[in-house]
Amino acid sequence: xxxxxxxxxxxxxAATALVDEAYEVNAAILAKQTRLNEICDSLIKLGKGNYVGxxxxxxxxxxxxxxxxxxxxxEADNEARAREIAGDQxxxxxxxxxxxxPCKAFAEICKKLLTPAKAKKLTELCLVKRKTQDAYVxxx
Numbered sequence: 001x002x003x004x005x006x007x008x009x010x011x012x013x014a015a016t017a018l019v020d021e022a023y024e025v026n027a028a029i030l031a032k033q034t035r036l037n038e039i040c041d042s043l044i045k046l047g048k049g050n051y052v053g054x055x056x057x058x059x060x061x062x063x064x065x066x067x068x069x070x071x072x073x074x075e076a077d078n079e080a081r082a083r084e085i086a087g088d089q090x091x092x093x094x095x096x097x098x099x100x101x102p103c104k105a106f107a108e109i110c111k112k113l114l115t116p117a118k119a120k121k122l123t124e125l126c127l128v129k130r131k132t133q134d135a136y137v138x139x140x
Contacts, residue, residue: 102126 043051048064074082074094083090103109106126110119 043060043062044064046062048062051060051062052058053060082094086093107119107123110122113119114122
């Protein structure tokens with residue numbers, strides 16, 4: 001194994017010091033976060049409203065969101081029953097929607113069934129761009 005240069009050794013020493021400090025800071029943050037969670041739980045138990053500390057500029061606002069509006073969805077196997085219940089007004093209370101979703105193994109099947117040019121065009125047309133995750137450091 002080759003010996004390390006002074007630059008490599010000092011770089012490792014600096015990295016070791018940074019890791020040590022990061023773990024120390026992270027432990028302090030976790031301890032403070034635990035206490036903050038306990039304080040928030042206590043304030044929430046007091047109920048919705050604004051709570052002021054000894055400094056009037058320090059205000060904790062407890063927000064209790066209202067219940068969301070219910071969502072509605074007609075499952076395909078309930079369509080006949082819904083038509084029976086709604087009768088002639090079915091078309092007034094429901095909007096017909098037809099959608100198409102790519103099948104499993106979409107790209108591979110396109111390559112088998114279509115010409116290479118058409119397969120490429122179709123897969124590009126249906127491609128969903130996904131956001132890449134930024135780099136991060138996890139302190140476990």
